[in-house]
Amino acid sequence: MYAVASYVLKKKLKGEKRYPLVLMLEPLFRCNLACAGCGKIQYPAHILKRDLSPEECFKAAEECGAPIVSIPGGEPLMHPKILEITEGLVARKKYVYLCTNAILLKEKLDQFKPTKYLTFSVHMDGLKDDHDFAVCREGIYDVAVEAMRLAISRGFRVTSNTTLFQGVDPDRVRKFFDEMTKLGVEGMMVSPGYSYSKAPDQEHFLRRTRTREMFAQILSEPKKSWRFNHSPLFLEFLMGGREYQCTPWGNPTYNVFGWQKPCYLLQDGYVSSFEELINDTEWDKYGVGRNERCADCMVHCGYEASAMDDMFGSVRGFVATVRAGLLGPRAGAKKESA
């Protein structure tokens, strides 16, 4: 937290308007699951076979300069050089979140060494039945829990990362948070799903008003034992307690095609350098009220950076963070029309 805070404050003092917080590094698109709601793996075989080299990954991390590197995919543990990539980023003092479905985690765990710079962020979409249903494969929850337990017992940092779709039961989500807490995860991440244009499923994504109602139900009166890997202001945003505009440059994305415009979720083309991404993207074309594809998006890759900017950008934001941290996040009182 200190590293991120000092990084954001330095950027603010320098007066940089657009700075990255988390590099989304996709070293491959192959996956061992085929979740219907995922828009990241729908490519022909010759694309799925391609990998970023460790050198390409390091160059992207250095070019971008973000203190945190999230490695999603695809399934990063399927990358033949994921250990080299991870170790190289850790050597550069990047906080690495290796985002995995944990199917291969138990098998690969021996290769990794625990360090404060490495966190396994495990994709878990709910209790056993809910998770297996969401990832369109039976038995995956049990495999993931076993691997998470092993990783925690060996001293690794482990978090859960949950995507919620239409029709989830808030009470079951709360029970799931209890389960993850009991398992010993360091923090939980949660976000509404995004309706990727390339995802096979286009029907079960949450609309903005419903998202807020659902998160207000899930996160109101949070248990003291729950730990979220989010800023309290982002949780308040999900619950409708505050408004933010998207910060798409906060989580720039690099993959086998280059730097993705404009964000992790939309694919409006690619450029070859981070500088081009920041300077040449027409940022004003994106965000709520500016682009219909952004209308229902409340995903952390767009809004956690907005919340962080608010937290460190004003005394009011800082005080609100302290208040939300001590008393719990507040839901919104405002009702919106659907």
Place this chain on the structure above:
Amino acid sequence: MSESSGPAGDGQEYAQGFRYEGEDTELLAAALDSALDYRGDVTLLLKDGEELEGYVFNHDRRADEPFVEVMPSAAAKARKVLCRDLRGVAFSGRDTASGKSWETWIKQYEAKKAAEARGEEVGSVGLFPEPLD
């Protein structure tokens, strides 16, 4: 002369089998925009007779020289092709999301539950990724 053919075209949904060939730059640009969103390979038809199959990941129609970038299915490096060098595009590859819809999964899941309710033994069910070979 312009020619569109296949299961869709001219403002409808672009799908495997769609092909546009002709001199209407607007129709070609619209087809290339859709190629950018397409979840399979397309074949770029070049004016010099070359047919380049691959995955389109860039289409900049507002550049000084509008272009597409394609990751060829038979080469390691991406290739940039100027739109003025194109005579058409064909949606030649399979839509890789086909058969992996939520509905497909629900159907499998419900069939399994029904079979279990009848006392039948059923293995685990699920959707699986694209084969790589």
